[in-house]
Amino acid sequence: MRRKHSIPIAIGSAIILLLLGTMVLLGFGNSGLFLNRNRVNPSGTGNPFGNMGGGQRIMGSGGSNNLSQTFTPLELQHLTQNVAKGATVHGNTVHYISPHAEIIAVGAPPGRPGMFWQVDGKVNPTIIVPEKSQITLVFADGDPGQNHGWELTTAAPPYPRMAMMTGAVASPGAFIMPVAPPSGSTWHGATITFAAPGPGTYYYICPVSGHAQQGMWGRFIVS
Numbered sequence: 001m002r003r004k005h006s007i008p009i010a011i012g013s014a015i016i017l018l019l020l021g022t023m024v025l026l027g028f029g030n031s032g033l034f035l036n037r038n039r040v041n042p043s044g045t046g047n048p049f050g051n052m053g054g055g056q057r058i059m060g061s062g063g064s065n066n067l068s069q070t071f072t073p074l075e076l077q078h079l080t081q082n083v084a085k086g087a088t089v090h091g092n093t094v095h096y097i098s099p100h101a102e103i104i105a106v107g108a109p110p111g112r113p114g115m116f117w118q119v120d121g122k123v124n125p126t127i128i129v130p131e132k133s134q135i136t137l138v139f140a141d142g143d144p145g146q147n148h149g150w151e152l153t154t155a156a157p158p159y160p161r162m163a164m165m166t167g168a169v170a171s172p173g174a175f176i177m178p179v180a181p182p183s184g185s186t187w188h189g190a191t192i193t194f195a196a197p198g199p200g201t202y203y204y205i206c207p208v209s210g211h212a213q214q215g216m217w218g219r220f221i222v223s
């Protein structure tokens with residue numbers, strides 16, 4: 001019995017080894033299949049940095065940023081108007097009732113000087129989401145001449161110049177590599193989804209050096 005099976009097993013093993021070898025080669029190539037899982041899904045549900053976070057620091061993680069999504073200012077305005085359906089606004093606090101929060105974060109769009117976030121139409125608002133929420137974050141850079149990214153961090157202000165080196169990404173995938181500034185009415189950005197971290201206070205910042213320090217941050221509370 002053992003002998004009869006040994007030849008098919010040997011052939012099977014050889015095929016599996018060949019396949020594995022091919023996959024490893026592809027995975028390390030620049031145009032490798034495996035890099036695709038890091039791309040932002042243009043349909044808006046991708047999780048481009050799902051392999052980050054979970055308490056890991058993100059330094060040295062460059063290279064997987066892909067400018068795969070663009071918006072017009074008008075599109076972002078419409079998205080922002082939709083947010084009101086799942087949230088209530090008191091002063092400068094946006095309180096999500098829905099466990100599926102959709103947040104629209106625009107980096108320093110024209111109309112106001114300085115480094116700031118326009119989130120859900122407000123300037124650096126405090127965002128409150130219920131615990132165990134699933135969050136969809138639509139991000140775009142509206143700032144002519146400046147790169148911006150987005151990060152949900154455990155680090156509290158005041159921020160040093162290299163704010164992204166302090167604390168950790170608060171939830172796996174809650175990070176967007178900096179994108180290019182707008183070209184005309186084409187604004188670069190990305191959409192990510194991530195699970196709310198455990199109850200507590202976190203902060204959304206721009207990870208580009210100096211930007212959080214200059215005011216590009218807001219509170220993010222999970223209650």
Ligand SMILES: [Cu+2]
Nearest residue numbers: 148206208211
């Ligand atoms: Cu920035």
